[in-house]
Amino acid sequence: MARTDFQTLPGTRDLMEPDTGRIRHLVAVFAEEARKAGFGQIVPPMFEDVGVFVRLGEASDVVSKELYSFLDKGEREISLRPEFTASVCRAYAQHRPLLPWKTWYVGPSFRYDKPQKGRYRQFDQVGVEVIGSEDPDLDTEVIALAAGFYQRLGLTDVRLDLNSLGDAADRPRYLEALTAYLTQNLDALSEQARMTMKVNPLRVLDSKRPQDGEVVASAPILLDYVSDSAGQAFERVQTGLTALGVGFTIQPRLVRGLDYYTRTAFEFTSPSLDAAQTAVGGGGRYDGLVEALGGPPEPGVGFALGVDRILLACDATGVLEAAGSGPDVWIVSTTDGTEALELTDRLRQSGLRVERSYGGRSMKAQMKAANRSQAPIALILGPDEVSAGTVSIRTLRWSAESVGSTGADEVTGENPAAAPAQQIVVAVQDVVEKVRSLLP
RNA sequence: GUGGCCGUAGCUCAGUUGGUUAGAGCGCCAGGUUGUGAUCCUGGAUGUCGGGGGUUCGAAUCCCCUCGGUCACCCCA
Numbered sequence: 150m151a152r153t154d155f156q157t158l159p160g161t162r163d164l165m166e167p168d169t170g171r172i173r174h175l176v177a178v179f180a181e182e183a184r185k186a187g188f189g190q191i192v193p194p195m196f197e198d199v200g201v202f203v204r205l206g207e208a209s210d211v212v213s214k215e216l217y218s219f220l221d222k223g224e225r226e227i228s229l230r231p232e233f234t235a236s237v238c239r240a241y242a243q244h245r246p247l248l249p250w251k252t253w254y255v256g257p258s259f260r261y262d263k264p265q266k267g268r269y270r271q272f273d274q275v276g277v278e279v280i281g282s283e284d285p286d287l288d289t290e291v292i293a294l295a296a297g298f299y300q301r302l303g304l305t306d307v308r309l310d311l312n313s314l315g316d317a318a319d320r321p322r323y324l325e326a327l328t329a330y331l332t333q334n335l336d337a338l339s340e341q342a343r344m345t346m347k348v349n350p351l352r353v354l355d356s357k358r359p360q361d362g363e364v365v366a367s368a369p370i371l372l373d374y375v376s377d378s379a380g381q382a383f384e385r386v387q388t389g390l391t392a393l394g395v396g397f398t399i400q401p402r403l404v405r406g407l408d409y410y411t412r413t414a415f416e417f418t419s420p421s422l423d424a425a426q427t428a429v430g431g432g433g434r435y436d437g438l439v440e441a442l443g444g445p446p447e448p449g450v451g452f453a454l455g456v457d458r459i460l461l462a463c464d465a466t467g468v469l470e471a472a473g474s475g476p477d478v479w480i481v482s483t484t485d486g487t488e489a490l491e492l493t494d495r496l497r498q499s500g501l502r503v504e505r506s507y508g509g510r511s512m513k514a515q516m517k518a519a520n521r522s523q524a525p526i527a528l529i530l531g532p533d534e535v536s537a538g539t540v541s542i543r544t545l546r547w548s549a550e551s552v553g554s555t556g557a558d559e560v561t562g563e564n565p566a567a568a569p570a571q572q573i574v575v576a577v578q579d580v581v582e583k584v585r586s587l588l589p
Numbered sequence: 590g591u592g593g594c595c596g597u598a599g600c601u602c603a604g605u606u607g608g609u610u611a612g613a614g615c616g617c618c619a620g621g622u623u624g625u626g627a628u629c630c631u632g633g634a635u636g637u638c639g640g641g642g643g644u645u646c647g648a649a650u651c652c653c654c655u656c657g658g659u660c661a662c663c664c665c666a
Contacts, residue, residue: 483624531625
């Protein structure tokens with residue numbers, strides 16, 4: 150391990166190629182899907198008044214212990230956003246765009262968690278929110294958008310779990326029944342579950358501890374306590390998803406980590422992730438959140454998908470490979486003139502990806518670098534070429550990819566097992582055209 | 590926040606009854622090659638053995654602390 154004065158803080162990292170290229174692609178696909186579905190992009194600030202996030206519910210860990218908070222120089226209490234939904238609701242309350250307001254986002258969020266595989270303190274999400282309509286068809290549309298996005302990436306094994314949490318008015322009745330039941334079975338519960346029960350009984354349903362499994366399995370079912378209107382809406386969502394061919398599983402014990410959810414709640418998981426974190430996305434309806442943030446009582450529905458976990462799932466299933474990012478042309482120069490500089494510039498202006506060697510290295514070293522870059526073509530500028538006003542074009546990558554015929558005499562390579570390299574000499578002014586004709 | 594495992598070159602790792610100048614493979618650099626990339630051959634560079642303290646004649650190796658990574662709990666994307 151290299152000794153350096155500074156390194157990234159826990160739970161943060163430097164994303165670099167090829168990962169950054171994959172993320173660019175992923176985001177481009179998502180933006181396209183969202184645009185087709187009528188969503189416009191929002192870029193809210195990464196930090197807000199802590200109150201914006203506290204309204205998410207103080208019973209959730211995200212708020213109670215994972216908020217990155219600090220005092221700024223104006224003595225304001227600030228938090229880095231732990232998610233986008235609160236910011237979007239705040240933005241709606243502040244700007245009052247036309248309803249229904251459909252918006253999508255991408256960017257980092259921050260949670261002070263202990264890092265783990267697929268879990269970072271700074272992590273990227275893409276997501277959408279719709280403010281201002283209770284229509285369950287929007288729930289369906291939003292879920293289908295996420296499902297379609299996974300499909301387009303090639304993630305075919307993503308599983309959708311669905312539940313209805315009922316209206317805010319249904320919640321107390323259910324909590325009462327659940328608490329009574331859990332209290333009765335207190336002895337059978339794990340210590341952690343007992344702690345959770347005091348703070349947020351719903352979350353006990355989500356316990357992954359085998360010990361709690363038995364108790365949870367026969368706990369009262371949320372769906373039995375859901376109001377008629379919420380129940381009908383849930384039916385409508387199911388019918389809609391089925392009509393669209395989106396597969397799902399009703400998961401009566403699915404609850405979400407943030408308290409603001411009402412009615413439809415859903416979670417996407419990828420079984421190919423063997424880590425503890427298999428959720429690649431989730432969301433639901435939050436009909437009271439805008440109002441809680443001081444806005445009008447507008448309902449909302451949306452989801453957030455974890456970019457890093459999606460990438461992990463892609464790795465596990467071998468999709469979304471990094472696109473080849475090598476240059477089209479590599480320029481080898483053994484003179485100290487400005488010819489290489491000019492040729493590089495000219496080729497780049499013509500739209501080609503051009504790389505070259507620097508530092509006046511030997512031709513052998515430059516050819517090695519050219520070969521390694523995976524460029525299909527090397528342009529050689531030595532004293533002979535410069536004085537004759539020409540450039541030598543040499544095809545690279547002996548072994549596999551053919552670069553098209555140069556129509557020139559073949560130069561025998563020294564590698565007997567590989568296709569022979571070809572080399573031709575052209576006038577400087579014809580280089581761009583010739584190179585273009587050789588590229589696929 | 591709690592617990593398990595781990596931390597030696599750019600990368601993957603070897604290196605235990607503590608013992609002289611700390612190793613391998615890959616990669617990198619240079620040469621063999623008459624300006625031309627594979628292979629091969631030759632040569633070369635790089636480590637305060639994560640950091641600090643302690644035990645010892647002597648520590649990569651044993652002890653303590655600390656930082657970082659990783660996995661699980663928890664939580665969630």
